[in-house]
Amino acid sequence: MNAGRRRTVDILTTTDLKALRLLLGLSPAEAAAMIDEPKDWLVDAERGRSWNISPKYRDFLLRMEEVVQTFIDWVETTPGRFIIVYSNEDVFRDYDPVWAAKFPTALMHLQAASRAVSTLGNRQLNIVTLFPKAFEEYLQHTGKADSPDVRQSWAEAFSANYRTMGAKR
Missing domain, CATH: 1.10.260 (434 Repressor (Amino-terminal Domain))
Incomplete structure (x- = not known):
């Protein structure tokens, strides 16, 4: 620990x-x-x-x-690879009421997630922002109910869409 x-x-x-x-x-x-x-x-x-x-x-x-x-x-x-953070205060309070009750702001939660990644470097953690519309579409598409495991699956699928590209000049 x-x-x-x-x-x-x-x-x-x-x-x-x-x-x-x-x-x-x-x-x-x-x-x-x-x-x-x-x-x-x-x-x-x-x-x-x-x-x-x-x-x-x-x-x-x-x-x-x-x-x-x-x-x-x-x-x-927690066994998950992804730390889920939230785009604003309302989303944070709606989707993570337990931690929202402890952290005064969503930005403070993001900062804590960043520190967790740094502290637990051997875990190879990633931070993913939960966007309600994308998450709700995922739930509808998969027919699954919201749970910590489903959020991890969503984060994995969502993050798979990112790629590194050179800057356009």
Whole structure:
């Protein structure tokens, strides 16, 4: 399990706060809203203008990092090759309510998926965005009901359509 490889986060400076926020895939405005502070307050907190680290902000970021680490642990225990992510907040909430309840944004979920791929490099994982129309057409075409295994089959079929091409000049 990833627990043995978990990254320990030590917030020593205000730059550590900013680095962790960026690693989590949060904009200053998103992070500020999530801790009910003005964006300017958060930007000042990250610049270290007072030499003080906000425990409220630090603890929020550390809680979100724990969610990411839990997600990586979960990915490690699943047999699938594809990590399914979502094109926007509504699709994320509709198609993955369990993780949507833990991740404040779909972008944060994508960032966690990217970190899982990096952390679990020996698994040769790929990230695929679930597009509702394409997925629903797949379900209709195959006559299958939505399930984790069916999503893996869809992701494999969907990703098979991609190819690498040189840029047109």
